[in-house]
Amino acid sequence: MRRAITPGTFDPITFGHLDVIKRASQLVDEVIVAVAASAGKKPLFTLEERAELAREATLDIPNVTVEPFEGLLVDFARSKNAQVLVKGLRAITDFEYEFQMAALNYELGREVETVFIMSPPQYMYLSSSIVRELASLHSSVDNFVPPHVAAALSKKFQ
Numbered sequence: 001m002r003r004a005i006t007p008g009t010f011d012p013i014t015f016g017h018l019d020v021i022k023r024a025s026q027l028v029d030e031v032i033v034a035v036a037a038s039a040g041k042k043p044l045f046t047l048e049e050r051a052e053l054a055r056e057a058t059l060d061i062p063n064v065t066v067e068p069f070e071g072l073l074v075d076f077a078r079s080k081n082a083q084v085l086v087k088g089l090r091a092i093t094d095f096e097y098e099f100q101m102a103a104l105n106y107e108l109g110r111e112v113e114t115v116f117i118m119s120p121p122q123y124m125y126l127s128s129s130i131v132r133e134l135a136s137l138h139s140s141v142d143n144f145v146p147p148h149v150a151a152a153l154s155k156k157f158q
C-alpha cells in the first residue's frame with residue numbers, strides 16, 4: 001500500500017493545488033491532503049475552514065482524504081504510515097524554499113521521501129496569496145479556485 005501526503009497551508013486550496021493532488025492520486029494508492037496549522041503565517045481561514053474547503057474540493061477523487069495537522073510534517077507522515085511527501089513546484093522561485101524543506105524533512109525522517117510534481121504552465125503563477133489578494137480587491141477568482149472556495153473568499157471580504 002503506497003500512501004502519499006500532499007502537505008500545505010491551503011489558505012485557500014487552488015486549482016494549482018488540485019492539479020498536484022489529482023496527479024499524486026494517480027501515482028499511489030492513497031493520498032492524504034495534510035492541512036498544516038501554519039499559525040506563524042496568520043492564515044485568513046481557520047484550520048478547520050481550510051480543511052473543509054479542501055475536503056469539498058477533493059470529494060470527486062476517491063483515494064484522497066483531507067486531515068488537518070499541527071506539529072512536524074514528518075511526524076504526521078510517520079503517524080499515517082505514509083512513505084512519500086508530494087509537493088508541487090512552480091517557477092524557479094519555489095525551488096530554494098522547497099529544496100530547504102526537502103533537505104530538512106530528509107534529516108528529520110529519512111524513511112519519508114519527498115517527490116516533486118511540476119506545475120503545468122497555466123498554474124505556474126498561481127498561489128493562494130495571489131488569490132487572497134484578488135479576492136480582497138473584489139476581483140473574480142473563478143479561474144483559480146472552485147466555486148465553493150470563491151464563495152468562501154467573497155464572504156470573508158464582503
Ligand code: PNS
Nearest residue numbers: 007008009010036071072073074101104
Ligand atoms: O503551502 P505552504 O505554506 O508552502 O506549505 C508549507 C508546509 C505546511 C508544507 C510547511 O510549512 C510544513 O511542513 N509545516 C509543518 C511544520 C514542519 O514540519 N516544519 C518543518 C519543515 S519546513
